[in-house]
Amino acid sequence: MTDSPRLELLPAVDVADGQAVRLTQGEAGTETGYGDPLSAAQDWVNGGAEWIHLVDLDAAFGRGSNAELLERVVKSVDIKVEMSGGIRDDESLERALATGCARVNIGTAALENPEWTAAAIAKHGDRVAVGLDVRGTTLSGRGWTRDGGDLWDVLARLDREGCSRYVVTDVKKDGMLSGPNTGLLMDVCEATDAAVVASGGISSLEDIAALRAIVDRGVEGAIVGKALYNRNFTLPQALDVAGRP
Numbered sequence: 001m002t003d004s005p006r007l008e009l010l011p012a013v014d015v016a017d018g019q020a021v022r023l024t025q026g027e028a029g030t031e032t033g034y035g036d037p038l039s040a041a042q043d044w045v046n047g048g049a050e051w052i053h054l055v056d057l058d059a060a061f062g063r064g065s066n067a068e069l070l071e072r073v074v075k076s077v078d079i080k081v082e083m084s085g086g087i088r089d090d091e092s093l094e095r096a097l098a099t100g101c102a103r104v105n106i107g108t109a110a111l112e113n114p115e116w117t118a119a120a121i122a123k124h125g126d127r128v129a130v131g132l133d134v135r136g137t138t139l140s141g142r143g144w145t146r147d148g149g150d151l152w153d154v155l156a157r158l159d160r161e162g163c164s165r166y167v168v169t170d171v172k173k174d175g176m177l178s179g180p181n182t183g184l185l186m187d188v189c190e191a192t193d194a195a196v197v198a199s200g201g202i203s204s205l206e207d208i209a210a211l212r213a214i215v216d217r218g219v220e221g222a223i224v225g226k227a228l229y230n231r232n233f234t235l236p237q238a239l240d241v242a243g244r245p
């Protein structure tokens with residue numbers, strides 16, 4: 001394992017109503033609270049993270065905004081941040097990028113506003129990733145409450161538009177601690193030359209090892225959420241398995 005290419009790990013800080021939370025299958029109302037997002041982010045920095053995956057859940061659900069708090073989180077850490085949730089127009093995109101985050105994820109807008117998404121990719125290159133949140137092979141947007149088309153059709157369109165990275169979430173796996181959907185991830189890697197970041201389901205160090213084993217297929221990184229908050233393992237342990245920078 002030590003010779004295999006490393007897997008980037010992105011500990012998650014999902015924010016709802018000003019608190020760090022985890023959801024189960026993205027369902028509103030399933031929140032487990034983990035306190036102050038600034039402290040959560042600092043914990044991941046202290047544990048050796050090189051990335052944080054930072055989500056405004058209220059913006060993703062269209063019920064509010066934690067934009068100022070997310071900006072404070074980005075500015076409080078000296079590591080790379082991937083921001084997502086509610087980035088759907090020029091104003092929200094420019095505001096997110098102006099925080100100094102390394103990149104943003106676009107979800108709903110990639111399904112509902114293809115022209116705007118293509119322009120954002122053309123303008124910002126690999127600072128823009130697209131979140132492909134799927135149930136089976138049907139994409140989901142608006143807080144995972146609305147179907148948004150076929151995964152393979154949308155992937156082909158985004159590839160043509162030059163998207164350089166996809167964050168692939170199996171919604172049914174998210175927050176379930178039941179292992180990642182490696183079959184889906186490998187199918188996506190097979191269909192695109194773009195980088196793939198895995199999201200959803202990691203529960204153990206073995207899951208991280210399984211994802212590291214498919215880095216050479218195109219899986220660049222993995223988002224880890226509930227398993228870290230529940231202390232199934234520590235971030236340093238996870239980084240040992242994923243490979244350190």
Ligand SMILES: O=C(O)c1ccccc1N[C@@H]1O[C@H](COP(=O)(O)O)[C@@H](O)[C@H]1O
Binds near residue numbers: 027059060
């Ligand atoms: O991360 C979650 O648990 C989550 C749950 C429900 C909806 C979205 C969620 N997260 C991420 O939010 C963005 C999508 O936001 P938008 O559609 O662009 O407003 C995407 O990265 C999701 O993975």
